[in-house]
Amino acid sequence: MKSITIKGSERESVGKKATKALRNAGKVPCVVYGGDKPLHFSANELAFRDLVYTPNAHTVAIELDGGASLKAVMQDIQFHPVTDSIIHIDFYQLFDDKTVTMNIPVRLQGNSPGERNGGRLLFRKRKLAIKALPDKLPDFFDVDISKLKIGANITVASLLNDDFTILHPDTTVVVQVLTARTAVLDEEDEEGEEGEEGAEEAEEASQE
Numbered sequence: 018m019k020s021i022t023i024k025g026s027e028r029e030s031v032g033k034k035a036t037k038a039l040r041n042a043g044k045v046p047c048v049v050y051g052g053d054k055p056l057h058f059s060a061n062e063l064a065f066r067d068l069v070y071t072p073n074a075h076t077v078a079i080e081l082d083g084g085a086s087l088k089a090v091m092q093d094i095q096f097h098p099v100t101d102s103i104i105h106i107d108f109y110q111l112f113d114d115k116t117v118t119m120n121i122p123v124r125l126q127g128n129s130p131g132e133r134n135g136g137r138l139l140f141r142k143r144k145l146a147i148k149a150l151p152d153k154l155p156d157f158f159d160v161d162i163s164k165l166k167i168g169a170n171i172t173v174a175s176l177l178n179d180d181f182t183i184l185h186p187d188t189t190v191v192v193q194v195l196t197a198r199t200a201v202l203d204e205e206d207e208e209g210e211e212g213e214e215g216a217e218e219a220e221e222a223s224q225e
Contacts, residue, residue: 018154020088021068022078025060027085045103049079049089051110056087062103069094069103072122074156077108087111088151090119111151118184120144121155123191127163131194136167142191145173149181160191167194 028035028046036046039059049056058081068075068091080086089108097104111117122144132138145158158176165171170193173185 018074018076018151018156020076020078022080023060023064023068024080025058025064026082028057028059031057040102040104045106047106047108049087049108049110050092051089051112052087056110065103065106074119074121074154076111076151076154079108090117113151116148116150117154118146118148119154120146121158123158123160125192126159126161129162129165129194131165131167131169134167135197136194137197138162138165139193139195140191141193142173142185142189145176145191146184147181148184153180155181158191162192165192165194167196169194 025047028039031046039046043062044059045062045065046057046059049058058079068077077089077091078086079089088111090111091106092109093107094103095105096102109117123140123142125140129136129138147154155178160171160176162171170190172187172191173183173189174187176183176191177187
């Protein structure tokens with residue numbers, strides 16, 4: 018999985034007054050959990066742009082003044098209710114030998130023949146929660162829908178992998194195509210209907 022580097026400074030004071038001063042200066046107060054004790058740091062809000070405002074999932078390399086560095090994943094984020102600016106982020110520290118839980122985005126590949134024939138494509142799970150070692154975290158789940166016909170679906174069962182555990186039941190539907198009133202079930206049905214109509218027309222012509 019791709020990593021984004023965040024450069025920041027460790028926070029000596031974590032009180033309300035110090036936190037407010039950080040925000041007024043355009044910085045985001047953050048906490049990293051998972052280590053021996055919580056680590057408090059801050060960084061410029063712009064430093065989180067590529068981490069927060071993207072559908073992609075990333076790990077984070079946090080580099081602090083003084084040379085300290087660690088790997089982490091974002092666990093929670095809070096936005097200001099009026100301005101939408103970032104006001105706090107929680108991270109979870111990564112260790113090579115400890116599994117971590119993370120939401121991984123799903124990407125649809127190809128075009129569904131069911132949707133082309135008038136069915137309604139429903140993208141039910143845009144992200145899937147998984148548990149894995151840090152070096153086994155995938156960037157995406159790529160789901161091929163090029164053979165997805167009307168009435169068919171793709172479930173978590175088709176995405177299982179020995180590298181990680183998907184934290185959803187195997188029967189969870191990721192994407193499906195529902196029947197619409199104007200939908201054509203498939204090409205064979207179209208041909209069958211045309212054949213029946215041709216037979217009826219021939220019979221009518223023979224009776225005239």
